[in-house]
Amino acid sequence: MRARSTFIHDEDVQKCRGVCGRLRTASQANAVLLVEGNGQYISGAGETSELDTTSIASLTAASVAAASSLAHLLGEAEFPSMFYEGVSSNLQVTRIAENAILIVVFSKQTSLGLVRLRVRGAIKLLKQIFLESCKRANIASPLSNVSDSEIDQIFD
Amino acid sequence: MSFINYSSREINCKIVYYGPGLCGKTTNLQYIYHRTNPGARGKMISLATETERTLFFDFLPLALGEIRGLKTRFHLYTTPGQVFYDASRKLILKGVDGVVFVVDSQLPRLEANLESFDNLIENLEEHGYRLDELPLVVQYNKRDLNNLVAVQELKSLFNTRQAPDFSACATEGDGVFDTFKSVAKQVLYGLRKGHAEA
Numbered sequence: 001m002r003a004r005s006t007f008i009h010d011e012d013v014q015k016c017r018g019v020c021g022r023l024r025t026a027s028q029a030n031a032v033l034l035v036e037g038n039g040q041y042i043s044g045a046g047e048t049s050e051l052d053t054t055s056i057a058s059l060t061a062a063s064v065a066a067a068s069s070l071a072h073l074l075g076e077a078e079f080p081s082m083f084y085e086g087v088s089s090n091l092q093v094t095r096i097a098e099n100a101i102l103i104v105v106f107s108k109q110t111s112l113g114l115v116r117l118r119v120r121g122a123i124k125l126l127k128q129i130f131l132e133s134c135k136r137a138n139i140a141s142p143l144s145n146v147s148d149s150e151i152d153q154i155f156d
Numbered sequence: 157m158s159f160i161n162y163s164s165r166e167i168n169c170k171i172v173y174y175g176p177g178l179c180g181k182t183t184n185l186q187y188i189y190h191r192t193n194p195g196a197r198g199k200m201i202s203l204a205t206e207t208e209r210t211l212f213f214d215f216l217p218l219a220l221g222e223i224r225g226l227k228t229r230f231h232l233y234t235t236p237g238q239v240f241y242d243a244s245r246k247l248i249l250k251g252v253d254g255v256v257f258v259v260d261s262q263l264p265r266l267e268a269n270l271e272s273f274d275n276l277i278e279n280l281e282e283h284g285y286r287l288d289e290l291p292l293v294v295q296y297n298k299r300d301l302n303n304l305v306a307v308q309e310l311k312s313l314f315n316t317r318q319a320p321d322f323s324a325c326a327t328e329g330d331g332v333f334d335t336f337k338s339v340a341k342q343v344l345y346g347l348r349k350g351h352a353e354a
């Protein structure tokens with residue numbers, strides 16, 4: 001079997017970052033993160049440098065996958081969004097498509113209602129970006145001309 | 157399925173450690189965590205019960221270095237070994253790029269190993285993967301204990317495809333890095349032949 005990869009172009013990441021930035025401002029959230037469905041962090045806006053984005057991405061993808069299985073057990077097609085409420089920080093997690101998840105980190109400075117309202121608008125834009133991204137032709141692996149020794153050297 | 161982010165110039169790959177309960181999957185990750193330069197690893201997360209049995213998964217992100225300007229990042233996961241956590245095991249295999257099957261070499265655990273191996277094949281198939289087509293390493297763990305099954309016999313049961321395999325004692329670190337390096341290399345070698353989909 002040939003190894004399969006998914007990729008996202010710089011141009012699409014920039015577009016997504018722009019949407020995340022506007023969402024953060026409009027919702028008055030602390031940070032907005034965009035995560036690939038298998039738990040890889042793609043991009044974000046706001047106070048992301050203060051967050052462990054790698055761990056958040058992995059745990060969120062796992063919780064979305066678990067929620068999806070729970071939905072199926074209850075005869076639901078999906079639980080497309082989840083809300084985690086803390087004392088000072090909250091998370092709104094929304095599935096954008098099969099392979100992407102939007103996370104909004106927010107505090108008491110704003111309200112869940114405003115966050116959800118603004119997320120709804122952002123999701124439409126992000127879906128469009130991913131749709132256009134999917135139309136791009138498959139490309140050769142960026143490692144296609146790499147030698148064994150070039151791979152081996154990172155393990156030394 | 158690896159993920160290439162051209163904006164951050166990163167290749168991200170997912171490795172899953174699979175095997176029966178108490179075979180040493182978490183111990184493998186803990187050893188790697190403690191022996192890796194802090195700058196090359198992220199936080200190790202263990203979603204475990206109060207008795208330190210894996211409830212959902214362990215997670216360890218590692219950065220290995222660059223190949224032609226592309227950063228290589230590996231996300232290592234373990235699955236919960238106990239039989240009744242099958243729904244969780246299935247979820248962890250989603251998007252897997254390479255598998256380490258950890259065998260508990262003790263004779264009384266032979267049946268549990270066989271059950272876990274069959275379960276791995278079944279759960280991979282549910283995601284559309286075939287074990288014989290995925291990068292695989294078989295690790296014969298706990299070789300320091302008594303009442304062991306001979307490695308040759310374990311090979312005939314769990315490694316008929318002759319994937320790279322290693323004897324190990326994960327608590328001491330023997331065979332741990334050999335196992336990880338071998339599966340990570342196979343994943344990267346495999347990516348040369350593949351293609352990327354948007």
